[in-house]
Amino acid sequence: MLKKQNTVFNNSTVKEVGAILLFYFAFAWLYRIVLWYNGMRYIEGGFWGWLNLRGFWLASGRQYLFLLLGSVVIWFLGYYLLRHKSRKLQLGVVLLLLPVVTYFIREIRYIIIDAIGENRLTGSGEIWDWYIPLLFLFFQFSCFFAYRYFVENQRKIILEGELRQAALKSELSAIKAQLNPHFLYNVFNTINASIPPENENTRNMIAQLSDLFRYQLQASQSELVPLRDELEFVKKYLDLEKARFDERLDIDINVPEELLDEMVPPMLLQPLVENSVKHGLASLIDGGSIAINIKKSEGKLKFEISDTGIGIKDKSSVFKKGIGLTNTRLRLQKMYNSQLELVDNEPQGLTIKFSL
Structure with a gap:
């Protein structure tokens, strides 16, 4: 490191x-x-x-x-x-x-x-x-x-x-993820079938979770995916988190329609959003909000993921604790020679910036 x-x-x-x-x-x-x-x-x-x-x-x-x-x-x-x-x-x-x-x-x-x-x-x-x-x-x-x-x-x-x-860890993870993926789908279908019809909300959550796994497995076989697919995956993940937070989590996604066909690396946004939820908002009684803003400037896609959580004082230590931000930073450096920038959000929280 x-x-x-x-x-x-x-x-x-x-x-x-x-x-x-x-x-x-x-x-x-x-x-x-x-x-x-x-x-x-x-x-x-x-x-x-x-x-x-x-x-x-x-x-x-x-x-x-x-x-x-x-x-x-x-x-x-x-x-x-x-x-x-x-x-x-x-x-x-x-x-x-x-x-x-x-x-x-x-x-x-x-x-x-x-x-x-x-x-x-x-x-x-x-x-x-x-x-x-x-x-x-x-x-x-x-x-x-x-x-x-x-x-x-x-x-x-x-x-x-x-x-x-x-790259070796990613290859090993991809190999593990491709081992009999139908097993996961069959398990989800079995669980769904065993849930009473009156628990429709639970059935929908399991269906969303199944979609998340399906996208993750497909993404392990692709270098790039359309931005609309990546955003759809992130929305489903946030919908599951919103079910846990109830009214304590607000989500705001701002992406121009003409950018949805841009090709981006798969599983790029979800680790950053998960970091905002897990380390920024989860400990707050009143919850907070997450905003995803994407625009194109000077021929590059500019990404900003902001939260109103507790923020981070020692931003350099973040990359020593978990693999999500670390792997994302390495992917950006390797594929685009781009840096993952962490800055304070106003009035509170954290903003993660990068460009492709």
Whole structure:
């Protein structure tokens, strides 16, 4: 199961940000040691002179602080603003920004140093304040993109493993469901025949339950079904639940007529509706309502299943408890690269959104 980590900004974890700061600190001290040694400062300050904090700040700390700020600018312009674009475009923009930002970093740093009257490289020596920062930033962003590629690849491997496991479970479930399905129909018919005629409501409920099983068995053999069939199945399921809730359950389904022939995966809505009934409304004395809204926008079907139940505070924990929402989420990712979004309903309850 993919675990959600604490993020700081744009999916960067606290550990990743800490590693970047440690990376800069370590290289700043390393550069400080090199300058201290090449300048033979150990003769004047002794072996431990490189630990002098003021010397560290003047020799390398300030320069690497400017590099850190410059890298943030490059990251923002070349990666964050283009996070939905191709990786090639991101790399191209970053490569163009590296010399530009390095140049401005050097010039701004020179202006500040000259203003406060401190020493800096001059003449031909200024080339090192161009070459070293440029090389450092190039190395840093090479590591950054390599790391991002590794993380995304690991996530894909984990997701593919989960999808294979879910597919195997679905195949096993389908095989089990197809084992002598007529047995179920015969049992329902036998029960119906044994119920007295005056209990017509019970007979109708058993007939509806039989229809639910029939659809479920047929759906296990189909990749897609018309939306009207899926909605009819959900309506029959909600009618059974309404018989249990009586007047405590209101149902509102809003779907344009022209969308009823759209093809959708079978058994997609029922687990979401069941979640709303079981975890959202069942514990409320006054019950509540469930609304199913489907529309088409920008070439995609937009689904919203809302309830006025108790809602969910920790929405990430929902996928760890049951198989209904988890399997639905995996199916959407596998078939449509779509995400299952859980948001608070107003004034109370939960809304589940996704698109096909």
